[in-house]
Amino acid sequence: MIxxxxxxxxxxxxxxxxxxxxxxxxxxATALKPQAAIDAERAxxxxxxxxxxxxxxxxxxxxxxxxxxxxxxxxxxxNARERDEIVFTHGATEGLNLVAHGYGGTHLxxxxxxxxxxxxxxxxxxxxxxxxxxxxARLRFVELDADGSVGLDAVRAVLSxxxxxxxxxxxxxxxxxxxxxxxxxxxxHRVGAVMVVDGAQSVPHMPVDVAALDADFLAFSGHxxxxxxGVGVLYGKRELLAETAPLYFGGEMIEQVEREHxxxxxxxxxxxxxxxHIAGAIGLGAALSFLSEVGMERIYDHDRELAALAxxxxxxxxxxxxxxxxxxxxxxxxxxLKGVHPHDVAQVLDARGIAVRAGHHCCQPLMNWLDVGxxxxxxFYLYNEPDDxxxxxxxLEHTVRFFHGS
Amino acid sequence: MDLDxxxxxxxxxxxxxxRRRGRLADPSAxxxxxxxxxxxxxxxxxxVRDEKVTDAAFDGHGCSISTASASMLMxxxxxxxxxxxxxxxRGFIDFITGKSEEPPPGDWNSLAGVRRFASRVKCATLAHxxxxxxxxxxxxxxxxxxDAS
Numbered sequence: 001m002i003x004x005x006x007x008x009x010x011x012x013x014x015x016x017x018x019x020x021x022x023x024x025x026x027x028x029a030t031a032l033k034p035q036a037a038i039d040a041e042r043a044x045x046x047x048x049x050x051x052x053x054x055x056x057x058x059x060x061x062x063x064x065x066x067x068x069x070x071x072x073x074x075x076x077x078x079n080a081r082e083r084d085e086i087v088f089t090h091g092a093t094e095g096l097n098l099v100a101h102g103y104g105g106t107h108l109x110x111x112x113x114x115x116x117x118x119x120x121x122x123x124x125x126x127x128x129x130x131x132x133x134x135x136x137a138r139l140r141f142v143e144l145d146a147d148g149s150v151g152l153d154a155v156r157a158v159l160s161x162x163x164x165x166x167x168x169x170x171x172x173x174x175x176x177x178x179x180x181x182x183x184x185x186x187x188x189h190r191v192g193a194v195m196v197v198d199g200a201q202s203v204p205h206m207p208v209d210v211a212a213l214d215a216d217f218l219a220f221s222g223h224x225x226x227x228x229x230g231v232g233v234l235y236g237k238r239e240l241l242a243e244t245a246p247l248y249f250g251g252e253m254i255e256q257v258e259r260e261h262x263x264x265x266x267x268x269x270x271x272x273x274x275x276x277h278i279a280g281a282i283g284l285g286a287a288l289s290f291l292s293e294v295g296m297e298r299i300y301d302h303d304r305e306l307a308a309l310a311x312x313x314x315x316x317x318x319x320x321x322x323x324x325x326x327x328x329x330x331x332x333x334x335x336x337l338k339g340v341h342p343h344d345v346a347q348v349l350d351a352r353g354i355a356v357r358a359g360h361h362c363c364q365p366l367m368n369w370l371d372v373g374x375x376x377x378x379x380f381y382l383y384n385e386p387d388d389x390x391x392x393x394x395x396l397e398h399t400v401r402f403f404h405g406s
Numbered sequence: 407m408d409l410d411x412x413x414x415x416x417x418x419x420x421x422x423x424x425r426r427r428g429r430l431a432d433p434s435a436x437x438x439x440x441x442x443x444x445x446x447x448x449x450x451x452x453x454v455r456d457e458k459v460t461d462a463a464f465d466g467h468g469c470s471i472s473t474a475s476a477s478m479l480m481x482x483x484x485x486x487x488x489x490x491x492x493x494x495x496r497g498f499i500d501f502i503t504g505k506s507e508e509p510p511p512g513d514w515n516s517l518a519g520v521r522r523f524a525s526r527v528k529c530a531t532l533a534h535x536x537x538x539x540x541x542x543x544x545x546x547x548x549x550x551x552x553d554a555s
Contacts, residue, residue, distance in 0.1 A: 341469035351409045360445035373445040
């Protein structure tokens with residue numbers, strides 16, 4: 001389990017909410033920020049503000065060094081082969097759009113198939129709908145198992161020689177399941193398809209090794225692991241990034257510009273048109289360093305232990321329905337309280353300083369599959385402790401009393 | 407934050423025992439609305455005769471705030487002239503969104519607590535927005551039931 005010294009690194013945890021200590025159980029939406037990431041971002045604004053790549057002066061050299069240093073950190077964090085395989089984006093959404101439009105949009109033809117699951121976050125569904133409509137490709141959905149898991153046989157059942165792209169979440173933001181991406185990638189490659197991984201919920205919570213997974217593309221957001229908002233990463237294999245068209249055209253990404261046409265830089269600069277989120281990338285790099293110091297294996301174990309504890313405790317609360325499998329889940333748990341709408345649950349918990357999420361979690365097709373409009377979701381990270389789950393359980397018992405009387 | 411300020415007795419009561427919940431057999435107009443932030447849906451059915459709301463019902467699923475608000479709205483418009491129903495809906499939306507300080511006549515002050523919770527304003531006004539659209543439908547003489555539930 002995680003020690004108090006780690007909690008001390010997160011300044012927000014020292015505040016009170018409605019007179020109670022903050023119990024932050026919404027890290028799957030955005031994670032709290034460690035002091036190291038806040039300091040790194042601020043240092044860029046206080047000490048070496050400059051644009052990257054073009055400024056010859058001292059500040060420019062320092063800024064470029066820090067920005068490219070952050071790229072190196074991401075490379076080693078993901079175990080990518082080359083630093084040029086790391087593209088800074090606005091977040092997972094932009095990363096997935098870049099693959100969908102920049103790669104899918106230039107490689108898909110009528111009759112080609114894109115394989116997804118019904119449990120994708122809208123960010124890994126809507127871009128593919130758009131690209132399918134433009135290219136004439138078709139979406140195919142893997143049938144979920146009864147408990148919401150994605151089974152390998154179900155994946156095999158929809159793969160065919162027409163499959164060009166398999167785009168799938170690594171860890172679910174609702175069910176807490178982890179997809180066997182290495183095996184799914186092997187199946188995808190067997191039929192000649194490209195494996196695109198939505199790593200938004202996995203990269204913050206478990207060791208993710210793109211080489212071991214043999215993922216072709218993997219996108220994640222910085223803010224879900226303690227970095228700033230507005231910055232994220234797309235990893236892509238060098239040869240595939242080379243075939244990917246940029247989303248944005250303009251400064252920084254060009255090589256030579258003439259009146260009528262232009263040539264573009266190699267990846268990753270080709271995809272980072274305009275002045276990038278320099279401070280954000282630096283903050284993201286610092287957040288990754290912080291996580292590495294704690295140890296991703298340790299964080300993985302910690303988050304899973306809390307999720308398992310939450311599962312056991314919530315199962316014993318009258319009227320709680322838990323969604324997803326009863327076995328190993330990652331860092332979160334989605335549930336409903338009978339007779340109380342998730343919004344009302346979240347509101348009553350907030351009055352006790354407990355922050356949870358209520359809604360469809362950007363997964364409307366999954367909500368339809370579960371046959372609910374919305375759920376409550378509690379999500380955990382390295383700064384959470386068993387006390388937080390005690391507070392959640394007490395809060396839920398209070399919620400039941402509030403709406404149904406004792 | 408005082409929860410009792412948001413969840414007044416009247417609201418809890420309407421949520422537990424919603425009035426006029428269900429569907430009308432042959433509505434003059436029907437309007438479904440979806441709240442994309444939380445996935446809630448509501449359908450408002452209206453029976454209008456001689457510029458008067460003769461019957462009304464709502465259905466769907468929503469939180470206590472949206473359910474209570476819809477229940478109160480249905481109760482307050484039946485037997486009222488169309489113009490008055492519209493005024494009630496507009497007046498309430500203006501009150502909850504802070505455009506006016508006075509709630510429309512009726513029990514609407516019991517939802518005043520919502521004004522402090524930006525995230526709940528959409529819940530409180532979902533039925534009112536559905537009603538306004540349904541009334542426009544009646545006015546335009548169109549009767550295409552649009553069922554979002």
